[in-house]
Amino acid sequence: xxxxxxxxxxxxxxxxxxxxxxxxxxxxxxxxxxxxxxxxxxxxxxxxxxxxxxxxxxxxxxxxxxxxxxxxxxxxxxxxxxxxxxxxxxxxxxxxxxxxxxxxxxxxxxxxxxxxxxxxxxxxxxxxxxxxxxxxxxxxxxxxxxxxxxxxxxxxxxxxxxxxxxxxxxxxxxxxxxxxxxxxxxxxxxxxxxxxxxxxxxxxxx
Numbered sequence: 001x002x003x004x005x006x007x008x009x010x011x012x013x014x015x016x017x018x019x020x021x022x023x024x025x026x027x028x029x030x031x032x033x034x035x036x037x038x039x040x041x042x043x044x045x046x047x048x049x050x051x052x053x054x055x056x057x058x059x060x061x062x063x064x065x066x067x068x069x070x071x072x073x074x075x076x077x078x079x080x081x082x083x084x085x086x087x088x089x090x091x092x093x094x095x096x097x098x099x100x101x102x103x104x105x106x107x108x109x110x111x112x113x114x115x116x117x118x119x120x121x122x123x124x125x126x127x128x129x130x131x132x133x134x135x136x137x138x139x140x141x142x143x144x145x146x147x148x149x150x151x152x153x154x155x156x157x158x159x160x161x162x163x164x165x166x167x168x169x170x171x172x173x174x175x176x177x178x179x180x181x182x183x184x185x186x187x188x189x190x191x192x193x194x195x196x197x198x199x200x201x202x203x204x205x206x
Contacts, residue, residue: 004109004117006135007101007161011035014189015098019166019178031178033094036189040090056194057090060106060122064194072200088140088152089121096152098183099161102126102140118143136161149173 014035021029021044028047034040038059045051057063065074092102103109103119112118117128125143130136140152149171154163162183169175 003130003132003135004101007099007130007137008103008109009100011095011098011100013185013187015094015183015185016189017097017183018181020181022177022179024174030181033097034189034191035091035094036191038091039191040094041191042090054195055090059091060089060104063090066195066197067200068195070200071195071197073195073197074200088126088150089124092119092121092126096137096140096154097163097166097178099136099157099163101128101137134161137163 014037016034017032019031019033021031023029030045030047030049032041032043032045040057042055043051044053051068053068054066055063056066062075066072067074088096088102089104091104092107095104096102101109101117101119104121106122108120110118110120112127114127117130119126119128120143127141127143128137129139129141131138136157137154139154142150151169151171153167153169154165155167156164158164162180164180166178166180167175168178
């Protein structure tokens with residue numbers, strides 16, 4: 001109950017964060033996250049500042065993935081589309097990045113049989129391990145036995161309980177690591193306009 005109350009508090013301002021991103025194919029990428037109300041943006045950029053992909057979302061609506069190199073978009077994308085790792089919904093993922101439980105207003109938080117917190121959302125479940133003094137999230141795992149089997153590990157929390165290091169991985173699969181560079185809060189943030197891209201067309205190689 002103490003962990004749920006402490007880590008389940010609503011965000012009091014709009015977060016904007018910058019991370020160093022390391023994936024198996026590259027170690028020099030940057031990942032930027034911004035929120036304004038129910039809207040959000042997640043941008044992956046190359047080492048010298050050229051953005052390669054953008055995820056946009058509004059609340060619980062399916063997000064959109066923009067391939068900035070190809071100049072097209074994919075509807076109903078998620079965090080897996082950007083990092084190839086986990087299908088955790090984007091608003092919940094951002095809450096996790098800023099020291100909260102990955103649970104939105106409509107999600108249910110209960111106690112699992114093994115003592116972890118079970119977060120249940122629309123079409124997804126996550127098992128959350130927390131640590132006290134002060135309360136902080138340590139791991140988040142796929143709670144669906146038939147799911148993709150992903151895991152998020154959070155380390156090096158600062159005095160405000162923000163994790164400075166985040167590792168996302170699929171069981172026996174892909175992984176990504178985030179290292180926090182800067183985190184800022186704004187009372188009234190504004191997001192840049194979205195590109196006007198057509199839908200991506202995928203070739204059928206069957």
